[in-house]
Amino acid sequence: xxxxxxxxxxxGLVLKTHNPINFLGAIDNKTGIVHDQKxxxxxxxVKNSVLVFPHGIGSSVGAYTIYSLxxxxxAPIAMxxxxxxxxxxxxxxxxDIPMLVVTPEKFNSIENGKExxxxxxxxxxxx
Amino acid sequence: xxxxxxxxxxxxxxMGETLQTAYRILLATGEATNAEKLIPIKWAHLSGVNYNTIxxxxxxxxxxxxxxxxxxxxxxxxxxxxxxDHISEFNHIDDEFIEKQKxxxxxxxxxxxxxxxSCTPYDIFDLPEKDTQVSFAESNAAIFANSLGGLKTNKxxxxxxxxxxxxxxxxxxxxxxxxINIPMTIRMKLEHPNELDFGxxxxxxxxxxxTAVNISGVSQPNRRSCKALCGGMGTSxxxxxxxxxDVENDTSEKVDFGKEEMNKIYDELNTSDKGxxxxxxxxxxGLGELSDLSNMLKGKSFQKRCMIFCSRxxxxxxxxLDYTKEIERAxxxxxxxxxxxxxxxxDTNETDSVTTNSVKGAYYLKNSTGVDVNLKSLxxxxxxxxx
Numbered sequence: 001x002x003x004x005x006x007x008x009x010x011x012g013l014v015l016k017t018h019n020p021i022n023f024l025g026a027i028d029n030k031t032g033i034v035h036d037q038k039x040x041x042x043x044x045x046v047k048n049s050v051l052v053f054p055h056g057i058g059s060s061v062g063a064y065t066i067y068s069l070x071x072x073x074x075a076p077i078a079m080x081x082x083x084x085x086x087x088x089x090x091x092x093x094x095x096d097i098p099m100l101v102v103t104p105e106k107f108n109s110i111e112n113g114k115e116x117x118x119x120x121x122x123x124x125x126x127x
Numbered sequence: 128x129x130x131x132x133x134x135x136x137x138x139x140x141x142m143g144e145t146l147q148t149a150y151r152i153l154l155a156t157g158e159a160t161n162a163e164k165l166i167p168i169k170w171a172h173l174s175g176v177n178y179n180t181i182x183x184x185x186x187x188x189x190x191x192x193x194x195x196x197x198x199x200x201x202x203x204x205x206x207x208x209x210x211x212d213h214i215s216e217f218n219h220i221d222d223e224f225i226e227k228q229k230x231x232x233x234x235x236x237x238x239x240x241x242x243x244x245s246c247t248p249y250d251i252f253d254l255p256e257k258d259t260q261v262s263f264a265e266s267n268a269a270i271f272a273n274s275l276g277g278l279k280t281n282k283x284x285x286x287x288x289x290x291x292x293x294x295x296x297x298x299x300x301x302x303x304x305x306x307i308n309i310p311m312t313i314r315m316k317l318e319h320p321n322e323l324d325f326g327x328x329x330x331x332x333x334x335x336x337x338t339a340v341n342i343s344g345v346s347q348p349n350r351r352s353c354k355a356l357c358g359g360m361g362t363s364x365x366x367x368x369x370x371x372x373d374v375e376n377d378t379s380e381k382v383d384f385g386k387e388e389m390n391k392i393y394d395e396l397n398t399s400d401k402g403x404x405x406x407x408x409x410x411x412x413g414l415g416e417l418s419d420l421s422n423m424l425k426g427k428s429f430q431k432r433c434m435i436f437c438s439r440x441x442x443x444x445x446x447x448l449d450y451t452k453e454i455e456r457a458x459x460x461x462x463x464x465x466x467x468x469x470x471x472x473x474d475t476n477e478t479d480s481v482t483t484n485s486v487k488g489a490y491y492l493k494n495s496t497g498v499d500v501n502l503k504s505l506x507x508x509x510x511x512x513x514x
Contacts, residue, residue, distance in 0.1 A: 024495075060265065060285050067185070068183075090290070
């Protein structure tokens with residue numbers, strides 16, 4: 001079942017990684033580019049993407065990185081995780097970025113680069 | 128998550144924008160952890176104080192909310208980037224950093240937090256009674272509170288702890304409940320481990336563990352080792368608690384931590400066989416650690432620059448007890464309100480590598496400050512880098 005953590009509507013292309021994300025260390029909030037080469041989305045930009053990743057890890061200050069990405073105009077338009085964590089949930093809540101948690105099956109079925117539409121108040125949350 | 132009438136009104140904005148924001152955060156974190164309700168907490172420890180980590184957006188956000196926000200419960204804060212008492216000795220720090228860092232400091236003080244600027248609140252205050260609900264964002268402090276302090280907290284984020292401070296509440300979920308399932312036991316196989324070994328064990332446990340781990344084969348480590356364990360564990364993963372145990376016949380998954388596992392983590396974090404300078408303190412050193420250090424340094428002097436980080440409160444106590452005398456005579460620079468992790472005091476134009484005994488420090492020195500790290504135990508630092 002898809003669970004809504006932060007409400008909202010979004011439409012954009014999926015950027016999917018299999019690596020849990022440490023927002024503080026891995027993403028440059030001034031550009032939105034992943035600058036840690038340990039990630040399979042190294043050098044990609046999270047800007048305006050539907051960012052799909054397993055869950056957040058690392059510093060509790062990563063919530064500020066999510067907020068900074070938003071203020072700087074480089075944030076994803078939505079985030080989809082397999083497991084919710086407090087850093088990503090609270091960062092998305094403050095930055096007003098819709099956030100969902102999906103089942104492993106759903107997570108695996110999401111394809112990188114595909115267009116996706118999210119509306120948390122609709123009966124079909126993900127389209 | 129069910130909200131009371133009053134909580135719902137706050138969420139709808141009837142008590143102002145700041146509390147609305149705080150309740151939006153609590154709602155999201157409550158949904159994220161499947162909480163059924165909010166419960167009162169007694170103490171919030173906030174992260175997001177260093178201008179290096181929260182940047183302009185964070186500085187502006189705090190300046191804005193601190194115009195009307197006030198904390199409802201005891202609130203303490205993490206280190207800043209610098210020690211303002213010593214800032215004139217660090218010429219490479221630019222005016223913009225100083226101005227923005229002061230603004231962040233002042234915003235927190237306006238909101239009514241205690242200006243502790245420390246990642247070790249457990250070294251500054253007596254802990255409240257057992258099972259008290261707190262809300263700690265600093266990972267080593269959250270793990271310490273749950274594992275050694277007898278308190279209850281989730282591994283809070285910077286914003287969830289701030290929301291708790293402003294509302295006095297937190298979602299009732301995960302580590303706040305009485306029954307916690309610990310699915311894994313790590314069997315410590317190293318004999319006579321020092322604080323570095325415990326830091327490496329923590330980093331390993333954080334990587335392989337998920338929510339909480341048992342640790343067997345360990346007999347009463349000293350406080351320095353316990354803090355290293357908390358620091359290492361908080362850095363590498365999502366674990367929020369450990370428990371020392373002698374029981375190995377339960378059903379939890381068993382994972383060994385021996386020489387091979389230790390060397391693998393060590394090789395990941397140690398990137399140099401020497402350091403241009405030494406840093407001690409991540410987590411910041413406590414009074415007992417400063418006392419030990421002053422004894423170890425009797426008749427010796429550091430052969431290179433050594434920065435020693437402790438909280439302001441601990442530094443003041445150490446001065447009264449004269450522990451600082453021997454350390455400063457030996458050339459140690461005692462700094463407060465900041466720590467090894469993410470401090471711009473380390474001038475990367477002049478420093479290529481840093482020696483430290485901190486696993487947590489090593490991770491951030493390498494990945495955030497961008498210097499090489501020479502990781503060795505305190506006793507080895509004293510042996511090799513003092514005369």
